[in-house]
Amino acid sequence: MSEASPAKAYALHLGVIALLFALSFVLPDYHHGLLARIMVLAVFAMGYNMLFGYVGLLSLGHAMFFAAGLYGAGLSVIHLGWSLPLAFLAGIACGALLSLVIGLLALRTTGVAFMIVTMMFAQVFYLTILYFAAWTGGDQGLVVPQPARVLTFGATSLDLTNPTVRYMSALALFSVVLLITLAIVRSRHGRVLVAIRENEERTKMLGYDTFSNKLAAMIVSGTICAASGAAYALLFGYVGSSFASVQYSILPLLWVLLGGAATTLGALIGTVFMYYVIDIASGYTSAYLLIVGIALILLVLFFPKGILGTIRQRWLGWLP
């Protein structure tokens, strides 16, 4: 947050992006595919972190923003036959609009009331998807057909079902969102968001309209989550109501808590960690959720600020 070491911070983030790029060429197929998915979901976590980590607002309804992007993009390909870039933008627009409306209503509350209100709106969104099963496929969901997931520019074409294209597309989205997040938290607006988290009354007395700042953060957060959902629909070809369920509101919270709330890279680390703990544990036992649970408890006990949050606290104070 301080003005010091911007070069160091940007170098670190570019280094992480370069590492993910290099991994594409060395990872075995299985992990290659898994990491592509993780990067898309890490974008979801970064969006969540924007509001939860930096502004301190705990939402239990962010699945609706992810799902808004997912359905916004997926349905416009399936029903309207839109091109992929247009569908992607449609997904993002759905998330931006939804977060504006939800923000205007839900930000009138804070704390536990905010958690409940966001959760209720997400449930409404989830039930709406089920209600309009004729278009959304209900709880079965819909598959985005493979021919529709090819991007053509004149003579050349990009097939999003190709693992390398998929990985690079996921990496591109991840990188853009990571750098946007970094720029926001280092900006003046980012400083105000942290101040609101620390003491909203005091921030008002320094001349800040805290409601507008929170609304802006809500829209950025919801839009990033929607970008993740839209990318998920187009890259992995499935649009389903389970992504709008309460489980998908809680997952980003867990990823962010694991990686470290209010750290830019924590979202990625938390998502990778959680995915691999589940992956490795399920190789040994069918009771893998027990192991995940124990891992979570240990982390909360010994790393209450999350992995990167603890590293920042003990060793690397300059981490953004």
Added chain:
Amino acid sequence: MMPLLTTKNLARNFGGLRAVDGVDFQLMPGEIRAVIGPNGAGKTTFVSLLSGRILPSSGMIVFDGDDITSQAAYVRVRRGIAYTFQITSVFANLSAYDNVALPVQRTLTDGRSKGAVRTGVMAALERTGLADRAHMPAGQLSYGHQRLLEVAMGLALKPRLLILDEPTQGLADSEIDNFIELVREIAKSATVLLIEHNMPVVMQLADRITVFNAGRILAEGTPEQIRDNTQVQEAYLGTAP
């Protein structure tokens, strides 16, 4: 000369308690005004009404010729009313630098100051003697330094009216002397409204003193007039000599 701030019949009730009860008050530009009174006299409620932290039950507040009675606190801050808290309320987890950067970048956004954030921050920290502690988390500063940081944040808002709520509370005697100098310095560019219990500080600093009692203004005048006022002596300073 037009008053910088005027209140007309200003009142605020908390349930049945009339914490501020029909106060008519005027503050001239450039003066240092002290507000004194026994505990529970309504001083903090009164300045909270001025800063917009709480809204009045009735009455009117005029700042620089405009009615600001129903304006939100953040709008009043942008107009130039800064408030420093009675209980230190710095952002404990942020560095001293970031604490001051918040008000500095606000005045830059409003166009009330120019230049880089860093220059403005370091100037405010220099003025309060905290420059060498810029990168310490505010929560790790000593209490006296946190109070000074609070003043630095108020200063950085480039206020036209700076409201200081018991600023010397918890300061050591040596720190109080520096503080008096600091307030005199601030008063060259801003009007100062000071709630203070420490009478020597009040007597040294104030151009005029307003005495509150039970939500009303009991007396108002120069330090000498207030010292000689028998009503004030009975209500506040103890028995008459």
